[in-house]
């Protein structure tokens with residue numbers, strides 16, 4: 614029970630963005646509370662569970678410093694190394710790209726990040742739903758929390774962003790995921806076309822299992838997400854092991870502003886997601902660290918919160934904008950029909966598709 618509490622920094626959401634922000638704010642000396650609406654951090658898993666290798670992240674974000682300490686993830690959280698991405702066009706033609714990463718168990722991964730925040734001194738309160746805020750007081754189902762700085766790390770449909778008068782993500786698309794048993798090769802497969810209109814279906818290898826999922830854009834097809842998933846699983850001959858879980862994926866890049874008064878939003882809430890593939894875990898950590906450090910500096914020496922806006926933009930804005938523009942091009946020219954998807958993938962060829970996946974410009 615929270616009842617009426619006073620904290621320096623209130624973080625809403627204990628996903629990767631919230632836990633990272635809480636950890637660095639606490640490390641900087643602030644008194645931090647992180648609230649989570651779910652009873653258990655990281656549960657249920659709604660993710661493909663793929664993490665790029667640190668070298669890949671550094672390659673995408675050349676302005677990122679000290680990536681090693683931020684992405685210092687223990688071996689026990691790595692289920693399987695991944696050494697490539699295979700893009701499969703609607704006709705079944707495969708383009709193999711070199712790409713290093715690993716799969717994790719998102720529940721254990723998120724719990725590890727939350728534990729690190731708690732180790733630094735942040736207080737975690739579960740079953741605590743943020744409802745609204747007024748005059749530096751957050752209203753939750755467990756009582757009122759007075760704060761100096763508010764951090765919204767509450768995912769794609771952020772209530773904090775809405776309460777702060779910031780934009781919410783436009784056109785997020787739904788995606789679902791499940792686990793399947795079996796032996797899979799060490800590459801991540803992305804399937805495009807009518808099987809997942811406007812997005813893709815995936816198979817990502819884990820240890821004796823794989824994470825399988827589908828995203829689709831309601832702009833390009835009607836039907837339920839579970840029916841797209843069932844079709845995909847049937848087509849690939851997959852026997853689904855666990856229950857389907859899903860949520861929305863921001864698709865249009867960062868929102869216009871991520872700071873308002875003494876509030877900031879980070880991670881999915883800020884649109885910090887690769888529009889071209891829906892990946893957001895590395896970005897949640899990168900943005901979370903900047904956000905937490907700025908919150909602590911604000912408490913200790915009145916540093917302006919706008920340092921967060923300029924900080925994350927310096928590191929992430931360019932690749933995120935390039936990715937968002939590429940997704941727009943794909944929506945306009947590729948995702949209309951199976952034929953146009955095949956045509957565009959053939960036209961782009963391996964080199965440009967490699968650039969696309971890495972959020973680099975595809976045309977000079």
Ligand SMILES: Cc1cc2nc3c(=O)[nH]c(=O)nc-3n(C[C@H](O)[C@H](O)[C@H](O)COP(=O)(O)OP(=O)(O)OC[C@H]3O[C@@H](n4cnc5c(N)ncnc54)[C@H](O)[C@@H]3O)c2cc1C
Pocket residue numbers: 625626627628629630631648649650651655659660661662663664741742743744766767768769772788789790826858859860861862879880881882885886891892893894895897
């Ligand atoms: C199906 C799917 C597959 C994906 N696969 C990948 C992948 O393989 N690799 C990758 O990098 N990214 C992937 N992503 C994206 C990735 O999951 C997100 O980018 C990442 O989780 C963002 O972290 P976050 O902390 O911003 O938000 P979240 O992880 O969504 O965490 C937000 C937290 O806030 C809590 N919360 C929400 N509202 C409130 C409230 N009002 N009060 C209190 N708590 C609240 C939620 O319960 C949640 O715990 C995938 C997304 C989906 C949907």
